[in-house]
Amino acid sequence: MHPRNSYRVPPDFRELAKTYPPLKPCLIFQGDSVSIDFKNEVSQRRLTEALLYRDFGIALEIPLNRLLRNILDRLNYVLWIQDIIQATQFLERSPIRGMDIGTGSSAIYPLLSCKLDPHWSFIATDVDAFSLQSARSNVEKNGLLERIQVFATSPDAPIFAPLHADPKTSIAFTMCNPPFYSSREDVAASAEAKEFEPSAVCTGADVEMITPGGESVFVRRMVDESLQIGTRCWWYTSMLGKMASLTEVISSLQGHAINNYGVTEFVQGTTRRWAVVWSFGDVRLPDSIARTTAPQLQSLMPPRNTLRQPFHALSQNPSRLAELLAAALAAVEGVRVVPLDMHMHTPNAGAAFTVSAVKNTWSRGARRRHKHAAESKGPAVPEPAAPGLVCRMQWILPDVSHGQEGSGTFLECQWVLGKDRQLFEGFASHISRKVSEGVSADPSD
Numbered sequence: 001m002h003p004r005n006s007y008r009v010p011p012d013f014r015e016l017a018k019t020y021p022p023l024k025p026c027l028i029f030q031g032d033s034v035s036i037d038f039k040n041e042v043s044q045r046r047l048t049e050a051l052l053y054r055d056f057g058i059a060l061e062i063p064l065n066r067l068l069r070n071i072l073d074r075l076n077y078v079l080w081i082q083d084i085i086q087a088t089q090f091l092e093r094s095p096i097r098g099m100d101i102g103t104g105s106s107a108i109y110p111l112l113s114c115k116l117d118p119h120w121s122f123i124a125t126d127v128d129a130f131s132l133q134s135a136r137s138n139v140e141k142n143g144l145l146e147r148i149q150v151f152a153t154s155p156d157a158p159i160f161a162p163l164h165a166d167p168k169t170s171i172a173f174t175m176c177n178p179p180f181y182s183s184r185e186d187v188a189a190s191a192e193a194k195e196f197e198p199s200a201v202c203t204g205a206d207v208e209m210i211t212p213g214g215e216s217v218f219v220r221r222m223v224d225e226s227l228q229i230g231t232r233c234w235w236y237t238s239m240l241g242k243m244a245s246l247t248e249v250i251s252s253l254q255g256h257a258i259n260n261y262g263v264t265e266f267v268q269g270t271t272r273r274w275a276v277v278w279s280f281g282d283v284r285l286p287d288s289i290a291r292t293t294a295p296q297l298q299s300l301m302p303p304r305n306t307l308r309q310p311f312h313a314l315s316q317n318p319s320r321l322a323e324l325l326a327a328a329l330a331a332v333e334g335v336r337v338v339p340l341d342m343h344m345h346t347p348n349a350g351a352a353f354t355v356s357a358v359k360n361t362w363s364r365g366a367r368r369r370h371k372h373a374a375e376s377k378g379p380a381v382p383e384p385a386a387p388g389l390v391c392r393m394q395w396i397l398p399d400v401s402h403g404q405e406g407s408g409t410f411l412e413c414q415w416v417l418g419k420d421r422q423l424f425e426g427f428a429s430h431i432s433r434k435v436s437e438g439v440s441a442d443p444s445d
């Protein structure tokens with residue numbers, strides 16, 4: 001579960017019903033304990049409505065013939081999108097506009113997101129007339145008509161129809177909980193497999209749950225379409241309910257040479273869901289957002305954007321480490337180095353710098369080419385204006401409260417911006433080597 005998801009423990013149903021009286025008839029009293037019947041569709045909906053009302057001030061009516069099983073996984077997904085935007089907001093300043101593909105009758109993602117962040121707005125699409133009407137009414141009931149635009153589309157139209165309709169529109173992200181199954185038989189087979197799960201109520205309409213080829217085909221259509229939309233959307237994302245679909249979507253991204261992507265896993269009880277993110281921009285996500293530690297997913301993970309080199313010597317002398325790092329950075333020609341106050345964000349962070357480089361000036365080959373150009377006195381080649389690499393270099397100092405990983409001293413290089421992985425890895429290894437040389441030459445340890 002996402003660390004900011006507050007639903008780690010079951011609610012006090014009695015108290016909840018006091019705040020939201022329509023839940024009262026659903027309460028089941030057994031001695032001192034109070035619960036509800038999770039297999040009862042009405043009870044489930046009242047519980048979801050009650051939590052949304054109490055915790056987010058959202059007034060919602062969930063029709064009995066449409067899906068909204070629980071909000072825990074919906075909240076997990078919204079919080080992960082928040083993480084992505086917050087980590088990369090140096091480019092996408094507020095206001096932030098997102099698009100929810102297949103918003104459903106509740107418009108749950110736009111409502112939750114807009115209640116959590118007053119700077120966010122949404123385009124919310126769907127193909128189902130009933131859901132569109134119900135979504136509009138829920139948006140209106142919550143006074144969010146100015147921030148959530150409900151957009152009717154059709155199954156044959158492009159999935160990102162609103163971006164096609166207006167080529168000037170650009171957005172920060174897309175999100176989607178796609179129809180999951182490929183057919184009624186697929187729904188039945190899945191229900192059978194879940195026979196013994198305690199809360200296996202699934203009462204969606206066919207249009208919500210079924211799409212030709214299932215979720216994998218739907219999301220791979222998104223990948224194909226995103227090639228045309230490109231950087232008019234910074235972060236394309238989708239939820240996935242089957243591990244096999246995740247494998248197929250990642251393989252589609254790799255097939256299109258989309259290397260700026262990430263995967264996360266949402267675990268809730270025995271249920272696992274995944275979400276995938278990709279981008280054509282050059283902003284790189286921290287590994288904490290784009291990679292999971294789940295062993296069975298490692299083969300699907302993108303390469304690391306954070307490289308760590310252990311340093312045991314001088315671990316008791318953070319100010320000397322800071323000097324060595326500053327000196328190694330200062331010795332690289334043509335890079336801009338800005339010191340950062342990382343202590344505000346990471347308690348065990350030592351000295352930290354943001355480094356921007358227009359091009360490779362540090363490798364032996366680059367230095368040789370530079371010397372040759374200077375000697376030949378030919379016409380000056382204009383420098384590119386934008387940096388080809390931005391990264392954050394910092395010391396991570398021992399911190400016993402952070403378990404094993406926090407118990408050593410590391411030089412960390414986090415890729416923040418750029419298209420060229422070799423440039424990033426080459427720079428990280430150059431600085432690491434220079435700092436190592438400085439540490440070895442230092443008589444004080």
Ligand SMILES: C[S@@+](CC[C@H](N)C(=O)[O-])C[C@H]1O[C@@H](n2cnc3c(N)ncnc32)[C@H](O)[C@@H]1O
Nearest residue numbers: 101102103104126127128155177178179207208
């Ligand atoms: C699994 S439901 C998700 C509903 C809601 N987002 C939620 O999480 O509760 C999938 C939704 O996608 C809609 N849908 C199906 N095909 C679509 C398409 N091509 N474009 C937009 N929405 C579509 C369905 O009508 C349905 O509302």
